[in-house]
Amino acid sequence: MTAILVNLTATPGLGSLMCGRPWAGLGQLAFSVSGFCLIMAWMVRLIYRSMMAQMDNALPPMPASWLWQWGVVLFGAGWLWSLVTSLSLWRDSKVEPATPPKIINPPGKM
Numbered sequence: 001m002t003a004i005l006v007n008l009t010a011t012p013g014l015g016s017l018m019c020g021r022p023w024a025g026l027g028q029l030a031f032s033v034s035g036f037c038l039i040m041a042w043m044v045r046l047i048y049r050s051m052m053a054q055m056d057n058a059l060p061p062m063p064a065s066w067l068w069q070w071g072v073v074l075f076g077a078g079w080l081w082s083l084v085t086s087l088s089l090w091r092d093s094k095v096e097p098a099t100p101p102k103i104i105n106p107p108g109k110m
Contacts, residue, residue, distance in 0.1 A: 001093075004086040012075075012082035019089055028082045035075025042067035 007015025013028030045063035052059055 004089055007082045007086045007089075008079075012078040015089075016082060016085045021085060021089075024081070024085050028078045028085070031074050031078030031081065035071045035073070035078060038067050038071030038074065040071075042071065 003015035003018040005015070006018065007013070007028075011029070012032040013025045013030075016022075016025030016028055018025075042063045042065075045060075045067075049060050049062065
């Protein structure tokens with residue numbers, strides 16, 4: 001349950017890695033971190049432009065909108081992938097546990 005919560009609320013891919021699904025986890029992490037970096041690059045450029053406007057300096061051009069758009073797409077793809085993996089982990093956790101072996105000759109009773 002903890003891995004599913006980490007996967008869906010904290011960092012997509014980290015919960016998958018915790019549950020021993022390395023390829024899915026690394027792929028999800030790659031998508032989500034790439035998307036996050038693109039969104040942050042767009043935000044930094046936008047904040048820098050706003051700061052220059054407040055100081056009455058020459059304004060740099062508006063940051064390219066493709067940065068945040070591709071960032072949202074990549075992060076969303078990583079999150080959706082982690083949702084599918086989390087549902088798979090949930091389904092696998094519902095499997096009935098194996099019954100313990102029966103002791104044929106208990107100690108003291110021969």
